[in-house]
Amino acid sequence: MSSSIKNDWVLKVENLTKIYGSYSDETIALTGPQRGTNICPITGSIVACANISFELYPGEVLGIVGESGSGKSTIVKQLFFDMEVTNGNAYLKPYKNGTVNILTESNQKKRYMRNHLMGMVYQNPRDGLNFSFTSGGNIAEKLLMADMFHVGKIRERASSLLSKTEVPVARMDDLPAYFSGGMQQRVQISKAIANNPPLLFLDEITSGLDVSVQAKVLDLIRGLQRELGIAMIVVSHDLSVIRMLTDRTLVLKDGRIVERGLTDQILQDPQHEYTQLLVSSLL
Amino acid sequence: MATILEVKNLRKFFHLYILNNKQIEALTDVEFSMEEGEIVGLTGKSGSGKSTLMKTIYRTYLANEGEINYLSSASGIVDLVTANEHTVLELRRKEITYCSQFLKVIPRVTAVDVVADPIVKKESDRILAREVATELIQKLGLPKELWDAFPSTFSGGEQQRINIAHAIISKPRFLLVDEPTASLDAKTKDIVIELILDLKKQGTSVLLITHDEYTLSNLADKIVHLQHGRIVEQTYA
Numbered sequence: 001m002s003s004s005i006k007n008d009w010v011l012k013v014e015n016l017t018k019i020y021g022s023y024s025d026e027t028i029a030l031t032g033p034q035r036g037t038n039i040c041p042i043t044g045s046i047v048a049c050a051n052i053s054f055e056l057y058p059g060e061v062l063g064i065v066g067e068s069g070s071g072k073s074t075i076v077k078q079l080f081f082d083m084e085v086t087n088g089n090a091y092l093k094p095y096k097n098g099t100v101n102i103l104t105e106s107n108q109k110k111r112y113m114r115n116h117l118m119g120m121v122y123q124n125p126r127d128g129l130n131f132s133f134t135s136g137g138n139i140a141e142k143l144l145m146a147d148m149f150h151v152g153k154i155r156e157r158a159s160s161l162l163s164k165t166e167v168p169v170a171r172m173d174d175l176p177a178y179f180s181g182g183m184q185q186r187v188q189i190s191k192a193i194a195n196n197p198p199l200l201f202l203d204e205i206t207s208g209l210d211v212s213v214q215a216k217v218l219d220l221i222r223g224l225q226r227e228l229g230i231a232m233i234v235v236s237h238d239l240s241v242i243r244m245l246t247d248r249t250l251v252l253k254d255g256r257i258v259e260r261g262l263t264d265q266i267l268q269d270p271q272h273e274y275t276q277l278l279v280s281s282l283l
Numbered sequence: 284m285a286t287i288l289e290v291k292n293l294r295k296f297f298h299l300y301i302l303n304n305k306q307i308e309a310l311t312d313v314e315f316s317m318e319e320g321e322i323v324g325l326t327g328k329s330g331s332g333k334s335t336l337m338k339t340i341y342r343t344y345l346a347n348e349g350e351i352n353y354l355s356s357a358s359g360i361v362d363l364v365t366a367n368e369h370t371v372l373e374l375r376r377k378e379i380t381y382c383s384q385f386l387k388v389i390p391r392v393t394a395v396d397v398v399a400d401p402i403v404k405k406e407s408d409r410i411l412a413r414e415v416a417t418e419l420i421q422k423l424g425l426p427k428e429l430w431d432a433f434p435s436t437f438s439g440g441e442q443q444r445i446n447i448a449h450a451i452i453s454k455p456r457f458l459l460v461d462e463p464t465a466s467l468d469a470k471t472k473d474i475v476i477e478l479i480l481d482l483k484k485q486g487t488s489v490l491l492i493t494h495d496e497y498t499l500s501n502l503a504d505k506i507v508h509l510q511h512g513r514i515v516e517q518t519y520a
């Protein structure tokens with residue numbers, strides 16, 4: 001079994017590294033969980049993440065958990081091309097059959113991948129939505145970028161996406177600024193999945209919401225995952241979100257992966273000291 | 284008949300950093316095997332390591348030493364101690380199910396949907412899957428008014444029925460069940476026993492933890508007895 005599915009990944013990441021400031025050969029060795037910091041004592045540079053490697057399989061949901069500042073957003077932002085990488089390779093199966101490092105492609109090619117093959121939902125709806133467009137207009141923008149130009153089809157798709165994410169279709173022509181936080185998040189999700197991406201990043205998407213609204217957004221994500229089978233990376237500092245949504249989990253500390261495993265194993269038999277601490281605070 | 288599970292030299296301990304580096308030896312040198320279509324009962328006092336052994340086979344717990352060789356119908360022998368996570372997830376989806384002692388449901392999903400979930404591969408399966416699920420929970424005597432309610436509010440016995448239905452609906456090749464009849468009345472107990480025997484007839488192999496003599500004597504072909512994390516006796520029924 002392992003051999004037949006080894007090459008089945010949608011996304012493969014190798015040694016992804018992001019360092020802020022000028023650094024030396026020793027910077028990586030002088031930072032990380034053993035040192036208890038991501039700041040290099042010699043150069044003062046910040047190692048936001050280092051040597052991050054993993055594979056994501058079709059339809060799978062991978063969690064990335066860790067405290068604030070551990071490097072979670074840095075990982076997904078680099079993969080979504082929001083941020084330049086310092087080092088590392090990433091391969092996306094639907095792009096040139098996974099044979100080229102997407103991180104070193106031209107900006108034009110990166111735009112193509114963002115528009116056609118990926119989606120991102122940010123913690124702050126303002127990062128994913130254009131607040132001067134209506135909710136329908138935001139979805140239209142994404143569809144236009146993914147080369148759908150027929151106005152009638154765009155409106156049809158926008159209204160079907162909004163109803164899928166339980167945003168009243170009557171509010172399609174309203175500005176998201178007048179929506180509740182939970183509804184803004186739903187519009188952002190509609191926009192992120194508008195191009196039917198095989199890969200979706202979700203960065204702390206419920207962190208700014210009331211608990212009751214959080215639950216509904218999580219239900220929505222679970223339903224979409226089931227229905228559309230999109231591979232997802234779910235970033236959260238909250239293990240209960242990870243428990244509810246993910247199959248596998250990476251535990252991050254000071255920019256490094258300290259433990260990885262099946263989510264139920266991470267929660268019930270955590271191996272690393274830091275993971276044990278995280279899990280005990282959940283109970 | 285082929286061996287479906289072969290556990291060799293298995294050791295499992297818990298090292299608890301946050302409890303002053305306390306180390307709990309939960310399983311020591313555990314060895315046993317199961318034939319295809321067999322029901323093996325796992326017994327022993329509370330704390331003897333039964334649930335730990337089952338969870339280690341399911342890979343919710345990581346073994347420290349030893350092998351768990353499982354004969355997969357799709358891919359031959361897989362060592363569940365070292366198999367990659369993706370392989371384990373595939374096996375959980377297609378061949379191996381686990382019925383825990385406690386309910387772990389997804390919040391805000393109805394009883395019928397919880398039970399139907401393992402056989403819903405695509406959204407279009409849902410209607411049929413819900414029918415199969417409804418039939419099963421009806422058979423297990425779950426009151427009709429609970430079918431579309433949320434199991435997190437159910438009583439122990441009702442939750443147990445949901446757990447069992449969830450684990451058997453896909454007719455797994457290998458079933459792990461932890462105390463399936465513990466909080467059930469005599470009538471429901473008999474139904475569960477009958478359902479497990481039905482699966483066995485269809486080829487399912489079952490590892491069963493139970494304290495209940497009646498359940499054990501009606502189901503087990505072989506009994507493995509644990510004491511302080513070691514197998515002290517194996518007897519055939």
Ligand SMILES: Nc1ncnc2c1ncn2[C@@H]1O[C@H](COP(=O)(O)OP(=O)(O)O)[C@@H](O)[C@H]1O
Binds near residue numbers: 070
């Ligand atoms: N522009 C920046 N300049 C310097 N350091 C940064 C910058 N952006 C993020 N960092 C640092 O990188 C580390 C990882 O940040 P981030 O990926 O946002 O963490 P998380 O998402 O886990 O909270 C943090 O220590 C953060 O302060």
Ligand SMILES: Nc1ncnc2c1ncn2[C@@H]1O[C@H](COP(=O)(O)OP(=O)(O)O)[C@@H](O)[C@H]1O
Binds near residue numbers: 329334
């Ligand atoms: N997740 C865990 N973390 C730490 N210790 C555990 C864990 N699970 C089980 N144990 C310990 O392992 C031993 C065996 O427990 P268990 O397998 O639950 O026994 P049984 O199911 O036979 O009652 C006990 O000492 C228990 O405290």
Ligand SMILES: [Mg+2]
Binds near residue numbers: 072
């Ligand atoms: Mg962040």
Ligand SMILES: [Mg+2]
Binds near residue numbers: 333334335384
């Ligand atoms: Mg037990």
